[in-house]
Amino acid sequence: MDKFHYEEMSESIAAIEKDNILNGKVIYTFGHCNATEELIDLLKEHGYQVFAIMDNNVSKQGTYYNDIPIIPPDVILREKIPTIVLIVARAYEAMAAQLRNLGYKGEIKKLVEYNSFSEYSLSADTIKRKYERVQRGMSMLEKLKNKYQYCFRFLCPFSALGDVFYAMSYLPYFLEKRNIKKYVVCVVGKGCYDVVKMFGHKSVENLAQNNMDEIIQAELYTNDNQSFILHHDRPYVINLNKALYTKMIPLEVMCRSGIYGLPQDTIPCKPTHLQVYPKLDELKKGKSLIVSPYAKSVTNIPMSYWECVIAEYKQKGYDIFTSAVGTEKTLQGTKRIEVPLAEMQSVVEYAGAFIGLRSGLCDVIKYANCNKTALYPDRCYSDTKWKMKEIYYLDGWDNIVIEQE
Amino acid sequence: MKENYLQGNINCDRELLSEIINKYDMIYVISTAHWLCHSFIEYIYMHNINKSLLFILNVEAVNAAENNGFDVVYWEEETVNELLKTYYMYEFSHKIRVLTIPEQYGSLDNYLLNGLLTEEEYFKALLC
Numbered sequence: 001m002d003k004f005h006y007e008e009m010s011e012s013i014a015a016i017e018k019d020n021i022l023n024g025k026v027i028y029t030f031g032h033c034n035a036t037e038e039l040i041d042l043l044k045e046h047g048y049q050v051f052a053i054m055d056n057n058v059s060k061q062g063t064y065y066n067d068i069p070i071i072p073p074d075v076i077l078r079e080k081i082p083t084i085v086l087i088v089a090r091a092y093e094a095m096a097a098q099l100r101n102l103g104y105k106g107e108i109k110k111l112v113e114y115n116s117f118s119e120y121s122l123s124a125d126t127i128k129r130k131y132e133r134v135q136r137g138m139s140m141l142e143k144l145k146n147k148y149q150y151c152f153r154f155l156c157p158f159s160a161l162g163d164v165f166y167a168m169s170y171l172p173y174f175l176e177k178r179n180i181k182k183y184v185v186c187v188v189g190k191g192c193y194d195v196v197k198m199f200g201h202k203s204v205e206n207l208a209q210n211n212m213d214e215i216i217q218a219e220l221y222t223n224d225n226q227s228f229i230l231h232h233d234r235p236y237v238i239n240l241n242k243a244l245y246t247k248m249i250p251l252e253v254m255c256r257s258g259i260y261g262l263p264q265d266t267i268p269c270k271p272t273h274l275q276v277y278p279k280l281d282e283l284k285k286g287k288s289l290i291v292s293p294y295a296k297s298v299t300n301i302p303m304s305y306w307e308c309v310i311a312e313y314k315q316k317g318y319d320i321f322t323s324a325v326g327t328e329k330t331l332q333g334t335k336r337i338e339v340p341l342a343e344m345q346s347v348v349e350y351a352g353a354f355i356g357l358r359s360g361l362c363d364v365i366k367y368a369n370c371n372k373t374a375l376y377p378d379r380c381y382s383d384t385k386w387k388m389k390e391i392y393y394l395d396g397w398d399n400i401v402i403e404q405e
Numbered sequence: 406m407k408e409n410y411l412q413g414n415i416n417c418d419r420e421l422l423s424e425i426i427n428k429y430d431m432i433y434v435i436s437t438a439h440w441l442c443h444s445f446i447e448y449i450y451m452h453n454i455n456k457s458l459l460f461i462l463n464v465e466a467v468n469a470a471e472n473n474g475f476d477v478v479y480w481e482e483e484t485v486n487e488l489l490k491t492y493y494m495y496e497f498s499h500k501i502r503v504l505t506i507p508e509q510y511g512s513l514d515n516y517l518l519n520g521l522l523t524e525e526e527y528f529k530a531l532l533c
Binding site for chain 2: 093094097117118119120121122123124126127130131133134217219220221223224225227228229231232235236237238239240242243245246247249253257258259260261262263264
């Protein structure tokens with residue numbers, strides 16, 4: 001979960017604590033994902049224990065997160081004591097609708113606004129608010145058009161490094177296909193901005209998430225054909241992810257063939273504007289290991305695994321560095337290293353080895369010339385039957401699945 | 406049309422929309438003759454799809470009589486446009502599927518056109 005949404009989640013919990021909403025209730029969550037795990041951990045810090053995680057994915061049911069069982073949603077109906085369902089997953093509206101359709105009458109609380117596109121209501125008030133949202137979007141869109149006159153607009157709706165990396169890898173072919181000469185790439189967050197710059201694109205606009213959402217909605221509402229949305233499942237109008245219920249399609253292929261409609265043999269472009277980390281001499285050349293234990297889209301792997309890796313490499317005489325940003329913790333027994341994205345490839349190549357939880361950072365250093373290992377939890381992608389490793393597989397890497405404890 | 410919605414005139418029949426959302430599992434809106442409309446409806450006709458489906462069209466694309474487990478309604482173009490206007494304003498239900506070849510984003514049609522999905526796999530995905 002990114003910092004912005006984590007803070008929003010923390011504020012939501014503080015608000016429901018203040019209103020005593022959780023007292024005397026059995027707490028359930030819905031949708032097992034990285035965000036839900038962070039919610040559970042945060043609730044524990046506040047002295048609350050989650051009873052169970054509901055999930056529609058049959059392959060996840062019967063497994064556990066920190067002794068908390070993952071169960072089918074209808075199990076909550078058997079509860080005799082008052083319950084509350086806390087949701088931080090993206091598909092809040094669909095989850096709430098499912099619970100109500102099952103006959104669940106207890107409280108359902110959305111703790112994070114991940115998806116301002118959706119509200120399952122046709123009340124006059126909802127339509128009025130949503131139209132006002134579109135108006136705000138149209139106003140921001142006009143400003144964007146004035147700033148980048150006669151430019152085609154590419155919109156990366158989600159703050160995910162990997163999504164943006166793949167989008168940029170195939171963008172040149174799309175520019176040629178559509179004969180686009182002048183364009184701007186709009187992203188959310190500095191990290192995604194830096195990824196776009198790594199590919200040499202000159203016009204890049206960094207938007208706040210809510211502004212991006214509203215601009216996208218305005219683009220859809222006005223059917224403006226001078227824009228293109230670069231994502232496989234956001235917003236709701238995009239149906240590419242439906243294919244995953246019948247066929248395994250890796251993320252890169254979703255981008256190349258699904259988003260852009262490019263042939264299967266299209267070769268991705270590599271970043272052209274990488275830089276060299278100025279403090280490489282702080283690393284032991286060829287005998288350093290960079291570890292990256294954090295990811296937004298995949299759930300964590302046991303800390304014991306990292307402890308084993310660190311011990312093993314130390315015994316081999318390696319210096320070990322944790323690649324971390326902001327409030328991310330440095331793993332015990334390692335040194336912290338914070339590297340701009342464009343310089344990361346130089347660091348891992350100099351170091352000689354990289355081991356990371358599968359994340360967008362792995363995509364950023366995809367082509368680095370070093371020993372590269374991507375770690376995957378033994379989980380399925382979203383509510384599909386495909387494993388994370390299948391969807392996010394990286395060619396030229398060791399792709400290793402770590403069993404949950 | 407553009408001036409109309411820019412001034413905020415939204416005339417979708419909310420009661421009717423709510424009624425069809427409650428009644429059906431999936432609602433397909435086809436405002437122009439999608440290239441696979443006939444084949445998709447034929448696929449549903451030939452297979453036992455265990456869902457209640459509604460097709461909303463503004464062109465006479467199918468024989469509406471005796472359909473196998475799904476309903477077809479014909480709305481005037483203006484009415485379909487009002488529905489689409491609301492759909493592109495926000496997601497008011499996860500049951501709505503608009504069958505179109507979009508210019509602004511990728512779609513399942515791309516997978517079909519470049520051979521990643523067969524026609525049957527494509528139809529199955531549309532039904533998810």
